[in-house]
Amino acid sequence: MHEFDTRSAFSVSEEERVQQYERLWDEPGFAKWLSNFYDVMMPGPANEHYAEFFRNKIRERVKDPVVAEMLTPKDHMFGSKRLPCESGYYEVYNRDNVLLVDVKNAPIQRITENGIQTADAHYDLDVIIYATGYDAVTGSLSRMHIQGAGGRTLKDKFAEGPRTFMGISSVDFPNLFTINAASVGNFVRAAEPLVDWITECVAYVRDNGYQRIQPTQQSENEWTQHMIEGGQNILRTQADSWFVGANIPGKARFLLTAPDTAPVMRAKRAEIASNGYKGFSLE
Template identity: 75%
Template sequence: MGESLSQTSTAGNDRGEHGGPFDVIVIGAGVTGLYALYRLRELGLSVQSFESGSGVGSTWYWNRYPGCRFDSESYTYGYSFSEELLQEWDWKEYYSGQPKNERYLNYVADKFDLRKHIQLNSHVNSIVFDEEDGLWQVNLQDGLQARGQFLITAVGSLSAYYVPDFEGLDRFQGDWCHTGRWPAEGMDLAGKRVGVIGTGATGIQLITEIAKEVGHLTVFQRTANYAAPLRNGLIDPETQRQIKANYPDIFKRCDETAGSFIHKFDPRSALEVTPEERLEQYERLWAEPGFAKWLSNFYDVMIPGEANEDYAEFVRNKIRERVKDPVVAEKLVPKDHMFGSKRIPCESGYYEVFNQDNVLLVDVREAPIECITPKGVQTTDAEYELDVLIFATGYDAVTGPLNRIEIRGEGGETLKDKFANGPRTLMGISSAGFPNLFTINAASVGNFVRACEPLVDWVSEAICYVRDNGYTRIAVTREAEDGWTQHVSEAGAKILRTQANSWFVGANIPGKARVLLTSPDTAPVMRAKRAEVAAKGYEGFLLQ
């Protein structure tokens, strides 16, 4: 047995003084974890967070790779719970970069005195539900343990980084890393032969930046993406004042949209206007920053069919216009999935990179990677010699971070076994057989902070309801879970997000079941469903 955390005291944030058992244990100290600590503490509950990193921020702590930044507007991403915080924090850019974002989350942790509830450098090995006393026992890698009545897994939807199982990686003589674990000290890429595997959102951000300094860059692409111009810029003082004066309206607009972004679809069909009007709208939106060109478009652009293909061809032509070599351009033009079936990567000069003489695009669909050699990457066509190899190969999304912790519920069942064929939950929040456990990130999609705040609020209120009404446990019923799982399957089959082989359906991970990992419903619909469940005394949950 490990040492009890309640009996351990070491100075500093890394090992603070702790009592126990806690009312709520939170796994993670990123965007969701920090707000959960704040909200629960304000409700008078004892809280403790365990964070594997040596600093707070999670996503914005680990993803230090060059070019990492928001793709949603900075002023829509920050927390809304504190008017004082909103007024005193200045977002300097429309789409803020990783260093500033990490500073923001550290500022929040300090301002609200959250660090005393956070234990850093604390990797959770396993979490076990003690059916006798109704407490969750958290077992850390260093042998320490903690116990709590309620457990929130704020582990992130995209935190379990994935490196393909290429033969020979252990023999590579150069430096290598995954973008999700970029070294804190950085990587020396100047003048070197660098290979990047992956051209999703992360790869596109990274490639654009490092192409400015490497000696030679080889990009290994499996799937071309519909990347669109970010058009980032600095926020001038007058605009800053306007933003701060209009936060209530900004958040209201976000609350009303499907993905909690500030952009709202045009209610007209692309097919009901003239070709000239349609093209005029396409061009106008293309010139705007961020996701406007995706989420402010005609509504049926986001529905499989003729309108979607019409706009997809518009985007393909935009790509062709920017790449000088027509052969390379066609490799960069997506033809195997519909526009919007994957989250659209935003870029700042990505396509022009391929006009550089020192950049080579390798299509690994035409010539698959066979292995990693001591000198570089071997495809079926050639060996590419490299000094540095970077994996921008994405994440085992949503269930991946949960599955990397052994979480055992009633009867010793593990969440990993239960989720083997896809997540089985009610509203993504909780799973039958795992009482008092809230898998909070599994319920979130879209503009992340706008989605996570109401989720944390709902979970916090549910915990208070349990305690205030003399109960000790809240657990999903099997019937409610079955109904929700069926809803996700049936409704999910009709939406654009399931039409491509992306992380949304787990298709990027070999052997993972292909099912929608998030809710098929819009953010407003999900908030309404959660509110209805609560109003009916937590219908679908068993209270004991």
Template identity: 45%
Template sequence: MRKEKPSVTKTLDAIVIGAGVSGLYALHKLRELGLSTRVFEAGTDIGGTWYWNRYPGARFDSESYTYQYSFSQELLDEWEWTEHFAAQPEIERYLHFVADKFDLKRDIELNARVRTARYDEAEKLWEIETESGIRASAPILIAATGLLSAHQLPDYEGVEEFGGMSLHTARWPKEEIDLRGKRVGVIGSGPTAVQVIQEVASQAEHLTVFQRTANWCTPLRNRPIDPEEQRELKERAHEIFDICKRTFAGFIHGSDSTPGADVPKAERMARYQELYDRGGFALWLGNYSETFTSAEIAGEVSEFLADKIRERVKDPEMAEKLIPKSHTFGTKRCPGERDYYEQFNRDNVTLVDLRATPIKKITKTGIDTDTETHDLDVIIYATGFQALTGELMRLEILGEGGRSLREHWSDGPKTNLGVQFSGFPNLFAVMGPHNPATFCNITRCIENNVDWIVNCIRYMRENGFETIKTTVEAEEAWTQRCYDSLKGLLIEEMQDSWFFGTNNDENVRGRFLLFAGGVPLYREIFADVAAKGYEGFELQ
């Protein structure tokens, strides 16, 4: 894992952008294929999401033993998770353990943010250049840039003027931040903010939470993994992976196909309680399948959770502010919480409803809303990402004829199977738009997608093909299929979310960025396309 900069352009078989969960696995699989490969990583170390997001409280929202890699029995035998939902430091250690075990670091260039990627049609090579001037070329380019990696600050007036400490959760410093005795403001109330607030509330002298949209949080129920559980989880590892392959979202929670409307209400309520007590995504993904399609069932679960919030938050007015009014349960990814709602019973915690009193500007001393000035020492921005397209759009990617990806997506992203874009031969995206993404336990989808990409490259090499690119017709058809996959789902009515690119550039905003047909169907489609000699792709 060299940090010195090479002085000449190097030609490789494959280039990977990003050394997170996707990039590490892609490097391992490409090496197995015998390809000389180099990974270019913007950070000063490996880990991707789990390198950048080191804020207090950062941890899995999927069970550790379902998120881990499945490709190596030795790896499964040797690594032991300490918690059912591991925290960021342990996850980062795991990824280093993987990288060391498979000697991946020698082919990773750190502190090497790729600035441009240009396709040379005559040479049939992708040429990349980093911000520091490193250049390399290869016929294959894989973007392992993540689905939530392009962090963003809000466009409030005065963001740069604040005289205290400003922190974004996705760029949290490695050194410890002491918040004791500090007046802290957190802007945001999504999954990241929920995790941060639970940790910061007990440290800060005063915490002010600036909430635009309340979310339906469900208990994580995290706990240590005891020795008996450890043995059982290792014995059942492949059974657990098989379960994940069969479920809609690649988690261990499979939905109940029993029509909820046919079940007596008392029985339904008991079921909700059982899932609530189980924790994790059980209430979201292990519920009646109609939770995603029936306003009546989703509304009932919403009311069940609203009652829980009212029970846990002492101040009725505060409780009502924390109960979502803009969307029903299940139409957004649910933040997992430990004691989130109890933080609002603390005397040192204030909640500001930004829908009632919007932020006017950030000042040198704090935040001004329409009605009040909040003096602060620290502002924490838990303001999310430009999802799925963001990191790809921040690169200058130039395909055939010098056409940029930004131009190609000027009217919204278009992909074939979420892995290729027309006019960009041999460029593959592991977790780009139009794949299951948020409806997927990430590593389960990463392994599936990387395996498909690498098998495609193997097919090309074995059959004498140099390039592969999606046809325009297949790209149009898949993009439309992704839009159509939304039909009949309640999610279609809730477009104020990153599923629809709310935080993204104008050309992306309002367009559904995912495939909502489920992970098993996505795997079937992948397999079918490959079995038909990569139908919908042009091989030359």
């Protein structure tokens, strides 16, 4: 698990700051993203300072300066999109059999019989692999016809953004628990603890003679407001990405992953359970 450094990037000397950056650079996973100085993950000078450190690392690893600049993000702040947890990714662009094309400057015009035509040139290809993204988080639920107690579908309810309590369940959809569907933290780290929590919840409902469980309207409203307010102060909402559904035309812009850390989410769920599943209506 990662925890932010509670110090500001500018509360230490330049030497100590760079030492921290270098240490995190050598660590695996999301360390450089989620274990940095706390203000690196906020809009402002600390974020830009670390972003330039990251850009220089790319420039060191990619031999062609033109290609290096193409690989250096300039349209969003560091951390507002998921960074590549890679091993040797940037070095791939040093190979003679790899060509990087900037389709923002030279957009794709059409797929041809033998390859791809951009505004600048035609590229002969044997295979085209589409990596166009997907409807993250809520897309799988929207494709299923899940109808609630009042006849409304979950797709309709989530049309303006997912309304849930803790990302676990939603009013008018009793006994429906969603895992990594919306408003939870990092999915890989959330999945197993969430499954355990739901399993214990179902056992509690059964053992105490209840038939139905769903959030109260108040708890759903409060959690939805927490998602809205929490999203105003984090980088994930500052860029057009799947974090807010911006990659899907027509999808409402809404923070899809909780602004809280995994330990905080686990603590909140534990408190709910220890208080007889406070925030839920049991019948």
